[in-house]
Amino acid sequence: MAQRRFRRRKEDRPAELTAAAMNEFAEHGYDATSVEAVARRAGVSKGLMYLYFRTKEELFKAVVRSFVAPRVDRLTRAIDDADAGFEAFLRGPFLDTARELPRSKARHLVRLMIAEGHKHPDLTRWYWENVVSKALAAMRRLIRRSVDSGELAPSALERFPQLVISPVMLSVVWMLVMQRHEELDTDAFIEAHVDLLLAAVKKEAP
Amino acid sequence: MAQRRFRRRKEDRPAELTAAAMNEFAEHGYDATSVEAVARRAGVSKGLMYLYFRTKEELFKAVVRSFVAPRVDRLTRAIDDADAGFEAFLRGPFLDTARELPRSKARHLVRLMIAEGHKHPDLTRWYWENVVSKALAAMRRLIRRSVDSGELAPSALERFPQLVISPVMLSVVWMLVMQRHEELDTDAFIEAHVDLLLAAVKKEAP
DNA sequence: GGGCTTGCTGACCGGACAGTCATCAATTAT
DNA sequence: ATAATTGATGACTGTCCGGTCAGCAAGCCC
Secondary structure, three states, X not given: OOOOOOOOOOOOHHHHHHHHHHHHHHHHOOOOOOHHHHHHHHOOOHHHHHHHOOOHHHHHHHHHHHHHHHHXXXXXXXXXXXXXXXXXXXXXXXXXXXXXXXXXXXXXXXHHHXXXXXXXXXXXXHHHHHHHHHXXXXXXXXXXXXXXXXXXXXXXXXOOOHHHHHHHHHHHHHHHHHOOOOOOOHHHHHHHHHHHHHHHHEOOOO | OOXXXXXXXXXXXXXXXXXXXXXXXXXXXXOOOOHHHHHHHHOOOHHHHHHHOXXXXXXXXXXXXXXXXXXXXXXXXXXXXXXXXXXXHHHHHHHHHHHHXXXXXXXXXXXXXXXXXXXXXXHHHHHHHHHHHHHHHHHHHHHHHHHHOOOEOOXXXXXXXXHHHHHHHHHHHHHHHHOOOOOOOHHHHHHHHHHHHXXXXXXXXX
16 A cells, blocks of 8 residues: 555644644744645645634734743743842843843744734734733843832832843844854854843842 | 816926835735826826836836935934944934834835735845945944043944844834834833943943 | 837736645545 | 445635737837
8 A cells, every 4th residue: 555645644734734734834934834734744634724724814823922922921920930039030040031032032022023914903912911921021020029028229220121132032033034144143242241230220239 | 277187397297206115115016006006195196107118117126216215315314323332322313213113104114024025035135235234334343432532341242233223123013013102112122222232241440 | 290219008928826626545434 | 234424525615916019108309
C-alpha cells in the first residue's frame, strides 16, 4: 500500500495548524501568507483549515493567542515570585527574557501585532486585557513593593513601568528592520539601560 | 463642455502620487493597498502610475524616501546647530519632535518600515545610510561635545545614543497598536524618561 | 486648422487566493 | 461484516489586483 493518504487526529489539528501558521506568518506576514501554504506546511489540505477555523483571520488570532498566552503567564508569575527586590529582578529574570526576545522567533510576532493589530480590534482588546495590562500591573506591584521596602526612591517609574521595557521594544524593532545584529549590540544596550535606570531610581544609602 | 477629462501636469504627478500613496499605505498597509485606490485618490487613472513608477514597490520606496528625507535633514541640522548643550537640546527640539511623532501621520510610516522593511533590502539600506546612521552620528557628536564641556559625565550614552530615543519608539508602537492615547500619556512618559536619563548622566556639581 | 508629440486613459490579461462543497475513506457502532 | 459517522480532500468559483498597451485627446508648431 502506498503512503497513507491522511490521518485522522482531531485533537492535534488546531495546534498543528497554528504552529505551521506561526511560521508562515512570521516569514511572510499576514497578507502574503496563503492558507494553502499553511496547510502544506502542516501536511494537510487547504479545506481542513476551514473545519477548525472559520476564516484566515480567526486562524491569525488563534496564532497570536496560543503563542503569547503561556509566555506572558510565565513572566508575570516570575515578577510576583520575585521577592528578591527590584534590582535582583531586573538583573535576573528580566534581563534573561529581554535579551532573548530581540533574537527569538517571537520578535516576528511583535511585527505582526504592529503591522496587523489595528485591523483586528477584538484581538487588540484581548491583547490589552490579557497581556499588556497584566504585565504592567505586575511590574507596578513590584515597583511599589520596592519603594515601600526602601530599595527605591519614589519616582516616575511607578506611573510608567514602560520605562523599563522601552529599550527592549527598540531592540526588537531594530532587529526586525535592520535584520542583523551588527551596529547595535542589543544585549549590551539593554544592560546599559538597566544600569542607567537603576542609577537614577535607587535610593542613596543614607 | 463637460468636466475636463484630465489635465497634463507632468511636473506635479510624482508628488501627487506619492502623497496619495502615503495616505493609502498609512491606512491599509502595503499589500492591502491597490494601485487603483492610490490612483483614484490622486484623481488619475491606474495606468498613469506606471508611467512614473516602474512597479508598486518603486512607488512604495518613493513614498518612504520623499516623506522621511526632509524631516531627518531638519532634525540632524537641529542637533548640530544646538550649541546650547545636551540638556537644552533634549528639553527643547528633541522633546518637541519626540512628543509629536507618536500622534503624527508619520507614525504610520514607522509601521510600514517595521512591517515591510525586511522585504525591501535596498530601501532598508537607504534608510540605514541616510536616516539612522546620520541621526546616530549627530547624537554622538552632541553627546561627546557635552562630555568634553563638562556638562555630562562619561557614560554608556556615548556608545548607545539609542538610549535617548527608545521611549519614543515605544510610544509610537503603543499608539499604533492601542490606537488611543488613554492608558499611556506619551508626552509625560517621554518627559519622565528624559528626566531619569539626565539624572543619571549629568555631572554632579563638584 | 492641420499635423505632430506626448501625457493620459481604461479595457484587458494572467495569476493568485479565500472560501465552498461534493465526495471519499478511516473509524466506530451495530 | 455492514452500516453509520465524521475527519479529510481537492477541484472549483468568484473576486481582486498588478501590470500592459492600443488608442485618445491636450497642448504645440507651422
